[in-house]
Amino acid sequence: MxxxxxxxxxxxxxxxxxxxxxxxxxxxxxxxxxxxxxxLDNFKRLMKPMYGDVFIHSILLALIATIASLILGYPMAMILANIELKKRSTMVLLFVLPMWMNFLLRTYAWMSILGRNGFINVALKALGLPTFNLLYNDGAVILGMVYNFLPFMVLPIYTVLSKMDKKLIEAAKDLGANKIIVFIKIILPLSIPGVMSGITMVFMPAVSTFVIPRLLGGGQYMLIGNLVEDQFTLMNDWHFGSAVSIIMMILILISMAAMSKYDKEESGGHLW
Incomplete structure (x- = not known):
C-alpha cells in the first residue's frame, strides 16, 4: 500500500x-x-569577461547578504529561543508575518522608503539635512536581499536553539563558565547545523534572484538571475539561457555540498 x-x-x-x-x-x-x-558554444560563450564579471558580482553580493543575514539573524534567533514558551509562538508569528505578503510587494515597499521622495529622504529634508540617493546601487540590492531572506536564516537557527538541552548551559555555569565561554563552547557549536542550513537557504535565492536587482538596482547592472531572465524573455535565446542556468545550478550544488560536508564534520566533533 x-x-x-x-x-x-x-x-x-x-x-x-x-x-x-x-x-x-x-x-x-x-x-x-x-x-x-x-x-558547447553556449558554455564557451560564458568564458567572455563580461559574463565572468556578472558571476563574480552576483556571488559577492549574495555572500555579503548572507553574512549580514547571519550577523542580524543569530541574535534574533537567540532572542526567540529564550522567550518564555507562552509568548514564543506569537513572536515567531510576528516575525514570519511579512513573508505572507507577496515578494514583489515587499520589494516595492523598499522603493517607496529608499526613493528620492521616499520616507527617509522626506524625514531628512524635514530636519534640514541633505538627502541621499539610496536606490539603484549595491547597498539597496543587499538591503533588499537581507530583508526578504532574513527569515530563512533565523528560523533554522531558532529551531536548533529551541531544542537545545538547557542542562548543558546550566552545567557549564555551575562549573564557572561565564556567558561568553558558554556561548563559544556550548551554544555556538550546537547551533552549527542551523547556521549551515540558514547560510544555504539564504545564499541560494540571493545568488539567483532577479526581482530585487531589477527593482532596487534599477536595472543598471546585471546579476545571474537577470542574465537568465533576459535570455528567455528579451533575447529569446533559450540555449544560452539554459547554459547559464546549468552553471548557476552547479554553483548552488557545490555550495550545498560544501555546507553539508562542513555540517557533518562539525556534528562529529566534540564540544570541548
Missing part, C-alpha cells in the same frame, strides 16, 4: 522536476544551425 501511495509523488517529480531539468540540459548543449545540432 505504501508503495502505491508514492506513485503520485513519483509522477509529479518526473513531470515537473526531471523533464524540465532534462529540457534545460538539452537546450544548453544544442543550438539551431540548419537544424538542432549538438555544441
Amino acid at each position: 505504501k508503495k502505491y501511495a508514492a506513485y503520485p509523488y513519483i509522477i509529479w517529480s518526473i513531470i515537473f522536476i526531471i523533464v524540465p531539468l532534462v529540457l534545460v540540459v538539452v537546450f544548453s548543449l544544442t543550438k539551431y544551425q540548419d537544424g538542432l545540432v549538438f555544441t
Whole structure:
C-alpha cells in the first residue's frame, strides 16, 4: 500500500522536476544551425569577461547578504529561543508575518522608503539635512536581499536553539563558565547545523534572484538571475539561457555540498 501511495509523488517529480531539468540540459548543449545540432558554444560563450564579471558580482553580493543575514539573524534567533514558551509562538508569528505578503510587494515597499521622495529622504529634508540617493546601487540590492531572506536564516537557527538541552548551559555555569565561554563552547557549536542550513537557504535565492536587482538596482547592472531572465524573455535565446542556468545550478550544488560536508564534520566533533 505504501508503495502505491508514492506513485503520485513519483509522477509529479518526473513531470515537473526531471523533464524540465532534462529540457534545460538539452537546450544548453544544442543550438539551431540548419537544424538542432549538438555544441558547447553556449558554455564557451560564458568564458567572455563580461559574463565572468556578472558571476563574480552576483556571488559577492549574495555572500555579503548572507553574512549580514547571519550577523542580524543569530541574535534574533537567540532572542526567540529564550522567550518564555507562552509568548514564543506569537513572536515567531510576528516575525514570519511579512513573508505572507507577496515578494514583489515587499520589494516595492523598499522603493517607496529608499526613493528620492521616499520616507527617509522626506524625514531628512524635514530636519534640514541633505538627502541621499539610496536606490539603484549595491547597498539597496543587499538591503533588499537581507530583508526578504532574513527569515530563512533565523528560523533554522531558532529551531536548533529551541531544542537545545538547557542542562548543558546550566552545567557549564555551575562549573564557572561565564556567558561568553558558554556561548563559544556550548551554544555556538550546537547551533552549527542551523547556521549551515540558514547560510544555504539564504545564499541560494540571493545568488539567483532577479526581482530585487531589477527593482532596487534599477536595472543598471546585471546579476545571474537577470542574465537568465533576459535570455528567455528579451533575447529569446533559450540555449544560452539554459547554459547559464546549468552553471548557476552547479554553483548552488557545490555550495550545498560544501555546507553539508562542513555540517557533518562539525556534528562529529566534540564540544570541548
